[in-house]
Amino acid sequence: MAEKGGKGFSLPPKGGKSSIKSSPLKEASIKGKDDSSTKKKGRKVQFDSEAVNFSSKSGGKDSPTTFPKGKGDKGASGGKGSVSKVPQPLELRIEQELPKNAKCLMACEAAEILEGIQDRMTTLSKDPSIKIPVSFDKGLQYAKRGSHYTNTQSVRRSLETLTKYSVMDGEICVIANVCPDNVDEAFALIPSLKAKRSIVSDPLNDVLIDLAMVKK
């Protein structure tokens, strides 16, 4: 790392002239924060070099060959993306939104529970004081349509093996609900899985074969 910083440091003559607004400095300080866990000494030097790196990059033109190596370059562009403008990719992030007292259910699991309630409904509905939520019927209908399997427990068991490849619960439920025919369909519909493609692909394929066996 120190070496890279040093490399960057040799560049100032080129980038130095381009006007540095506040943002490169900010980027540099953000970057510095990120680095703080790794090394404290000599950080100051890196700061400077990174700031310069960034500004000369934005200036364009000179010596592109050295820049891709520069660490500051990477940090700067990454920082830019996360700080503003660029919209988040359209990916499933249920876990970030989910309150801790809530858990994702597969449609087939929901269908089982809701159908159980519906069976008791005939006796319940005789009592006019018992109110049924307006969404119950529509929710049940949707759950039934989305439940593609004959055996809910085995679906859950099979899909849960994917958690050890850091597949999230929300992703597992979406896989169960869309019931993909193959891994390509799964990756196309749940792009957040693509980041783990190399490790998830094979186990996912096995799981989909399992699911196909209990498909209605």
Add this chain to the structure above:
Amino acid sequence: MFLKVQLPWNVVIPAENLDAKGLMLQKAIVIRLMDEFATKKATKDLGYFLAVTTLDKVGEGKVRQNTGDVMFPVVFSGITFKLYRGEILEGVVHKVLKHGVLLRCGPVENIYLSSLKMPDYQHMPGENPLFLNDKSSKIEKDVVVRFIVIGTKWLEADREFQALVSLDGDYLGPIA
């Protein structure tokens, strides 16, 4: 996405329901809880309320001084349904407009699929307007469409959600 939730709530039992003991009180609490659950309809965090599944815990009741009502802290489990960005769902078309279609998906009534988000499809006006692509795949009233959720919006006044969805991607579109 269906959610299994566990919630702590307070249930108030009016004084006149308290004369009987034991089972009757338990029943009064359940009825009151179900009533409040149904009335609430939906929340921003948990989505649409579908059903109470179990009453997990009933705490010690506290008498309210002025009315004599008793308030019981309870913990119960239930099922809700909420749309999430990036989720894949199926909806039924209920209205075809010039610039897109409106769909229903479970308890969610207002899901908009803009024509900009189904670029292969062309609007065909007529008595039964529809959207058609060059593979003769049709999006018209009552057709089931698989889509991806782009965004949702909670409307506090109506206690419901609206959603924007897209067909931009592989394996999305009308389902036979």
